[in-house]
Structure formats: structure tokens, C-alpha cells
Amino acid sequence: MKHHTSSFLxxxxxxxxxxxxxxxxxxxxxxxxxxxxxxxxxxxxxxxxDIEVDVVFKQGDKHWKVPAFWAGGDKWTVRxxxxxxxxxxxxxxxxxxxxxDLNGTEQSLSVTPYTGDNPLLKHGPLRVTxxxxxxxxxxxTPFLWLGDTWWKxxxxxxTWEGFQELTADRKxxxxxxxxxxxxxxxxxxxxETRWENEGGKPYEKIDFSLVNPKYFEFADxxxxxxxDAGIVPVIxxxxxxxxxxxxxxxxxxxxxxxxxxxxxxxxxxxxxxxMWIVGGEAKDAYGPWAELAKxxxxxxxxxxxxxxxAPEHPxxxxxxxxxxxxxxxxxxxxxxQTAAQTLxxxxxxxxxxxxxxxxxxxxxxxxxxxxxxxxxxxHLFWSFMLSGAAGQTYGAAGIWQASVEGDPGIDPIYDxxxxxxxxxxxxxxxxxIGKKLLEKYAWSRFxxxxxxxxxxxxxxxxxxxxxxxYQPKRGIYNWKGTxxxxxxxALRYSAYYFDPASGxxxxxxxxxxxxxxxxxxxxxxxxxxxLVLENNNKK
Numbered sequence: 404m405k406h407h408t409s410s411f412l413x414x415x416x417x418x419x420x421x422x423x424x425x426x427x428x429x430x431x432x433x434x435x436x437x438x439x440x441x442x443x444x445x446x447x448x449x450x451x452x453d454i455e456v457d458v459v460f461k462q463g464d465k466h467w468k469v470p471a472f473w474a475g476g477d478k479w480t481v482r483x484x485x486x487x488x489x490x491x492x493x494x495x496x497x498x499x500x501x502x503x504d505l506n507g508t509e510q511s512l513s514v515t516p517y518t519g520d521n522p523l524l525k526h527g528p529l530r531v532t533x534x535x536x537x538x539x540x541x542x543x544t545p546f547l548w549l550g551d552t553w554w555k556x557x558x559x560x561x562t563w564e565g566f567q568e569l570t571a572d573r574k575x576x577x578x579x580x581x582x583x584x585x586x587x588x589x590x591x592x593x594x595e596t597r598w599e600n601e602g603g604k605p606y607e608k609i610d611f612s613l614v615n616p617k618y619f620e621f622a623d624x625x626x627x628x629x630x631d632a633g634i635v636p637v638i639x640x641x642x643x644x645x646x647x648x649x650x651x652x653x654x655x656x657x658x659x660x661x662x663x664x665x666x667x668x669x670x671x672x673x674x675x676x677x678m679w680i681v682g683g684e685a686k687d688a689y690g691p692w693a694e695l696a697k698x699x700x701x702x703x704x705x706x707x708x709x710x711x712x713a714p715e716h717p718x719x720x721x722x723x724x725x726x727x728x729x730x731x732x733x734x735x736x737x738x739x740q741t742a743a744q745t746l747x748x749x750x751x752x753x754x755x756x757x758x759x760x761x762x763x764x765x766x767x768x769x770x771x772x773x774x775x776x777x778x779x780x781x782h783l784f785w786s787f788m789l790s791g792a793a794g795q796t797y798g799a800a801g802i803w804q805a806s807v808e809g810d811p812g813i814d815p816i817y818d819x820x821x822x823x824x825x826x827x828x829x830x831x832x833x834x835x836i837g838k839k840l841l842e843k844y845a846w847s848r849f850x851x852x853x854x855x856x857x858x859x860x861x862x863x864x865x866x867x868x869x870x871x872x873y874q875p876k877r878g879i880y881n882w883k884g885t886x887x888x889x890x891x892x893a894l895r896y897s898a899y900y901f902d903p904a905s906g907x908x909x910x911x912x913x914x915x916x917x918x919x920x921x922x923x924x925x926x927x928x929x930x931x932x933x934l935v936l937e938n939n940n941k942k
Contacts, residue, residue, distance in 0.1 A: 548794020
């Protein structure tokens with residue numbers, strides 16, 4: 404009798420454990436990742452290649468068809484970020500209809516409000532604003548993009564400890580986006596050893612027909628860590644231009660292989676508040692990137708914003724570009740010359756239809772081949788932001804290629820800067836300072852107003868409310884201020900100089916401009932400055 408009682412209690416405990424596990428698995432908070440796995444009895448020679456598995460989530464008349472990924476062995480996993488609160492049902496589906504384990508019965512999911520403080524989950528993933536000029540969260544909260552370039556940040560040269568250190572540094576400085584390649588790297592031949600992370604290469608064959616789940620397990624940890632830090636992973640599927648044998652990566656892998664790759668990325672990372680770059684330095688001459696982008700857009704159930712990293716005019720390098728949600732300019736590293744050329748491309752994009760947000764996705768890495776130091780970084784940020792950019796992406800020597808002592812991560816070698824050295828370049832701090840100033844005001848409502856300033860300056864703001872003018876440096880021993888034009892004589896403004904290098908503010912008192920023009924006082928020092936005019940009317 405004692406034996407039967409013991410067996411009965413053990414069985415009850417097991418059932419209770421299963422029920423508790425089921426309740427955890429079948430509950431989630433809005434925008435967080437709900438994960439479920441399925442293990443069919445039927446075996447396949449190469450599951451990654453032989454079958455496709457999806458999970459359809461439904462709520463009322465809405466549904467989301469979410470790709471699942473092969474996690475190794477007999478395991479398939481789905482990740483879903485519920486966009487709405489309430490009750491869902493979900494059902495696994497497979498293109499092998501004879502596999503009953505992967506064409507299952509409906510299960511239930513209950514979604515409650517998010518209770519944490521991560522802005523990416525509290526406010527929801529990103530989308531393009533209605534006016535097509537900026538980005539915002541799902542709840543309408545504006546998002547001022549300040550990105551960093553970590554192209555090779557998933558490779559093993561960048562250790563897990565180093566990745567955490569760099570993430571903490573960028574979070575503290577105000578960065579909220581990281582452009583990172585999960586696929587073929589720039590300036591490397593296909594299948595190079597340098598491509599590996601702690602789990603090896605992502606694929607065992609050049610046509611991406613044999614995946615290595617261990618690679619992606621280690622990549623998962625890093626992508627999730629960015630999200631946990633409140634940083635959007637802007638995932639690049641691979642580099643576009645020819646490398647190794649004179650062919651582009653898309654030509655070497657093949658379109659079908661790249662589609663498999665992107666399906667795998669969407670399955671693993673689509674549930675995160677991410678954004679997509681279909682290819683780095685992609686253009687029509689390097690393969691059917693537009694067709695690949697259309698496929699990506701079709702299978703992404705969340706419709707995350709998608710772009711490509713354009714080495715030329717973003718509306719021309721890939722001519723069939725209606726599928727892209729925003730324009731990303733990326734044309735070089737020639738200091739102020741690149742800054743001026745990039746700005747002209749951005750203006751050209753802004754003048755075209757349909758309207759899209761535009762930003763610089765790569766320019767003038769700080770310290771790149773001992774050039775482009777902090778003054779160039781400030782000029783890029785302020786000239787672009789006050790000209791209507793949706794944000795700015797920074798980059799630093801050492802970081803983009805995950806350079807470490809003894810292995811700069813690229814051949815030919817541009818410089819021997821390590822990522823730790825690049826992390827501490829002052830430009831990254833100064834861009835964070837600039838972002839913090841803009842976020843004091845209703846920056847997403849700013850209008851670009853070159854008519855408010857002299858020809859060599861940049862101005863934007865809200866008429867009658869706030870004016871921000873960037874005066875680039877004009878050489879040493881030059882303390883001359885600038886001329887502000889078109890002021891409303893009936894309004895009174897207070898003025899201050901903002902040091903874009905340190906964040907210090909220098910009060911300049913009230914503006915007296917009966918003629919509509921104001922000549923700002925002598926500069927605090929001969930460098931670039933930001934002049935801020937705030938409406939001082941007490942009404």
C-alpha cells in the first residue's frame with residue numbers, strides 16, 4: 404500500500420509539474436519573446452533543407468505566420484513577439500503534410516501587458532512615422548536613431564565579455580541601434596576562418612544548404628543582449644560587393660541559398676525589436692538584391708523596417724526599391740568631402756517620391772587610417788540632423804571589424820587600432836551629447852530651415868518655438884558668431900551657446916532683433932558651436 408501511495412504521489416507531482424510548465428510556456432507579456440519547440444518523430448537527412456516549418460498565431464481575424472527555425476537534432480523552435488494583449492491560438496504547420504507532429508492541433512497563448520522598463524518593449528518595436536520622415540515606436544513614441552557600426556561583432560575575436568563591455572559603453576553614451584552583420588562579412592572571402600564565432604561558421608556549405616545551429620546559438624546570445632540593453636539590432640544579412648573570386652556573395656551563395664539564410668534570420672530574430680539591412684554595399688550590378696528583399700518582406704510577419712546599405716544613390720543603386728522602408732546612404736570616408744557629398748544625396752532622397760526617412764549608415768569612421776577625428780564626427784551629426792535626417796550612424800576604427808591585438812580582422816590592413824581603443828574615441832561621447840540636447844526638445848517636429856542661417860551653417864526647429872543652428876568651425880583665431888535670419892520681431896528669444904564637444908552651455912541672454920536679424924555674440928572659443936534660441940514669451 405505504501406508503494407502504491409508513493410507511486411501515486413510521484414505521478415501527481417509529475418502532472419503538476421507539467422501543468423505548471425504548460426502555464427509558463429503558454430503565457431507571455433506583450434512584445435516579449437514567447438518561445439515554443441516541437442520535436443517530430445519523423446527523421447530527415449537535412450531538416451534545414453528538406454522542410455519548412457511555420458507557426459500560425461491567431462487573435463480574432465488577425466493572424467501572424469511565423470517561420471520556425473531548425474535548432475539541431477529533431478528540434479524546431481518558434482519565437483513570437485505578441486503585438487497585442489489578450490488570447491491567442493497557435494498551430495504548427497509544415498510543407499510536409501504527412502508529418503502529423505508538425506501539422507498539429509491548436510494551442511492557446513495568453514498575453515498580458517509588459518511590466519518591465521526596457522523602452523524597446525515598453526513602447527514596442529519601431530516603424531516609420533506617418534509623415535515618412537522619422538522612426539517611432541509602436542505606441543507613437545519618437546525614436547532618434549543613434550547607431551554604431553559593429554559589422555563583425557558576432558565573430559569570436561570579439562569575445563562575449565568584450566561584447567558586453569562595448570554594449571554597456573554604447574548604452575551609457577546614448578546609442579540605441581547597432582548595425583551588425585549576421586552572414587558574409589565585408590572584406591573577407593567566403594567561408595573564411597575569421598567568420599567563425601564560438602560555435603564555428605554559420606554554414607558548412609557555400610550555398611547555405613547545411614546550417615550550423617551552434618553558430619546561431621552564440622549569435623542569439625549577443626542579439627538578445629543588445630535588446631536587453633535597449634539597443635535595436637539592425638541586422639545585415641551579408642555583404643553585397645564582390646569579394647573572393649571577383650563575385651558578390653549573392654552570386655556565390657545563390658538566390659535560393661540567401662533566401663534560406665534570411666528565412667533563418669527572420670525565424671530567430673524577427674521576434675526581437677529589430678530592423679533589417681538586406682545587404683551591405685548592395686546594388687543591382689551585384690545580383691538580384693531587390694528580389695531577395697521582396698522575399699524578406701513577404702515572410703516577415705512583423706514588417707520590421709527594411710533598407711539596404713547603399714554605396715551610391717539609395718534610389719538608384721537598386722532601382723526597384725519600392726520594398727525598402729527607408730534610405731541609407733553609405734559612400735565613403737573622405738572627411739568633410741564625404742560629409743558634403745552624403746548631405747547632397749540625403750537631400751536628393753528627401754526630394755523624391757515616395758517619401759522615406761533617410762540617414763547616413765556609414766561615413767568617415769573615427770580614426771579610420773588616422774583620419775576623421777572628433778570634429779568630423781560632430782560635423783556629420785549636426786549637419787545631417789539639422790537637415791532632416793532620421794538619425795545618424797557612427798563608426799570607429801577597430802570596432803567595425805572587431806580588431807584585437809595581433810589580429811586587425813581585415814586584409815589589407817587599414818590600421819592596427821583595437822576595438823577597445825576605438826571604443827574610447829571621443830566622437831562617440833560627443834554624438835551622445837548631441838542626441839541628448841535634441842531630445843530636450845520636440846525634435847521629431849523640427850523643420851529644416853537653411854533660410855534661418857548663413858550659407859555655411861545648418862538650422863532647424865519649430866517656428867516661433869525653438870531654433871537650433873550649427874556653426875561649423877571656421878579655423879583658428881576666429882571668434883566670429885553667426886547671423887540668424889527671419890526672426891519674428893514680436894517674439895522674444897533667449898539664446899545660449901552649446902558646446903557640442905563637452906555639453907557645456909554659455910548663456911547669451913535675450914535676443915533683440917527688431918529687424919528680424921540677430922548677430923550672435925563672440926564665440927566662447929574658436930571651434931564649431933551650436934546656437935540655441937528658445938521662445939522666451941511668458942504666455
